[in-house]
Amino acid sequence: MVQHTMPPTSTPPKPATLGVFLLGVAVCILGYAWVPQMIVGAPIEMTMGPVQKIFYFHVPCAWLLMLSVFVCAGGSVAFLFKGSERGDRLARCSSELAVLFGLCVLVTGPLWGRVAWGVYWQWDARLTSSLLLWLIMVAYLLARQYGGPASRKLAAALALFAAADVPLVYISVHIWRTIHPSTSVVPTLAPAMRAVFWTSAALFTVLWFVLLSFRLRLERLRNEVDELAIEVEDVLEVRMETKRI
Amino acid sequence: MKRFKLPTAVACLIVLGSSVAFAAGYEKVPDRDPTSIAANPFLAGAYGFIWVALLVYVVIVARGLSKASNEVKELRRKLEQQS
Numbered sequence: 001m002v003q004h005t006m007p008p009t010s011t012p013p014k015p016a017t018l019g020v021f022l023l024g025v026a027v028c029i030l031g032y033a034w035v036p037q038m039i040v041g042a043p044i045e046m047t048m049g050p051v052q053k054i055f056y057f058h059v060p061c062a063w064l065l066m067l068s069v070f071v072c073a074g075g076s077v078a079f080l081f082k083g084s085e086r087g088d089r090l091a092r093c094s095s096e097l098a099v100l101f102g103l104c105v106l107v108t109g110p111l112w113g114r115v116a117w118g119v120y121w122q123w124d125a126r127l128t129s130s131l132l133l134w135l136i137m138v139a140y141l142l143a144r145q146y147g148g149p150a151s152r153k154l155a156a157a158l159a160l161f162a163a164a165d166v167p168l169v170y171i172s173v174h175i176w177r178t179i180h181p182s183t184s185v186v187p188t189l190a191p192a193m194r195a196v197f198w199t200s201a202a203l204f205t206v207l208w209f210v211l212l213s214f215r216l217r218l219e220r221l222r223n224e225v226d227e228l229a230i231e232v233e234d235v236l237e238v239r240m241e242t243k244r245i
Numbered sequence: 246m247k248r249f250k251l252p253t254a255v256a257c258l259i260v261l262g263s264s265v266a267f268a269a270g271y272e273k274v275p276d277r278d279p280t281s282i283a284a285n286p287f288l289a290g291a292y293g294f295i296w297v298a299l300l301v302y303v304v305i306v307a308r309g310l311s312k313a314s315n316e317v318k319e320l321r322r323k324l325e326q327q328s
Contacts, residue, residue: 036292051284054291061295100302108291115284135259142252143278207299215305228320235327 024210031203032091039191042196051115054108056197059186061104062130066166067208068098069137073163076156079140088152089223091159094141097208102134125172126180133169136162143236 046051055241071094078087109127110120121127136158143155162245189197 031295036275039254039292051287053288057295079263090276096302100298102296104295105279107294111287111291115287138255138259146252211299211302211306214303214310218306218313221317225316226315227312227321228324232320232323232327235324239327 009109021210021213024045024180024206024213027203028210031207035127035200035203038199043190043192045193048116054112055185056200057204058105058108058112060195060201061101061202063106064204064208065098065105067129067205068094068101068168069133069159069162069166071136071141072098073157076159080153080156085223088156088220089216091156092144093179093212093219095144095155095159096139096215098137098181099134099141100211101208102130102137124178124180124181125176126169126178129165129169129172133165135163136165136198187228218230 039053039056042052042053042056072091075084075087075089075091075094086089109130113122113190114120138160140155140162143151143158147154169182172178173180186197
């Protein structure tokens, strides 16, 4: 007779974790109301005019794209070399955030470029390598969504390719002649602009952590559904066999 | 057929976006100061896009959470009834 127990993966969040999560949500709501006012009040840049203010959310989104790709690659390494299921879950969740923030970068950048450069897009090194990074992450998600269980290792390898592209994206403005501003812009910002930029970057980072924890909880619940469904099927099978005997 | 809808839509978006970007990249820029283009619609569009994208993502994850929670409850109930 097979013994059946309830799966141990009951997942009510701990009070401390819930507290941190709620604090993060509160910070995001405050940021949602406060950052636009800060951006409107920030000084207007001399050569580009008001459109330069896209910088205050374009750059944080780019930083979060890179962070998401590194977290995805870290989780994938843990899955590939140690078989870590947690690593795999983390990789999947952060890959969604990479696609989300990458999309924000690829939409806001051309809008800024249209005013500053006169065109939406140039096939220069920074823009092309960023697009490539985003496409690799889209490929990761599609492989995970439609490739079945066997695609997990293939997707993990894709995440490593994406992580290898991140340094290339960052240093591309120094290696090749590009139309995109270099990485020295942030350290040389005027103090009034610097305060707005770092506040925006910090709030976007808190938002990233909140979204990741939100998404990880969904992934854990889905795993629990799968385990429970198998458990229910096993119980049904045992019952049928007992009846037959 | 249904499972191919999303990849097809993503592929179409990528092809369409790349075509528009490719065409725009080689378009002759008129001889005028680019900063003379009204910046506010672009600024508002960029900011609005980010918040709409984030909101859509949050709604999708929240709906998934609610569905998964209900499924867990239902399966636990079934398991308790049968054991």
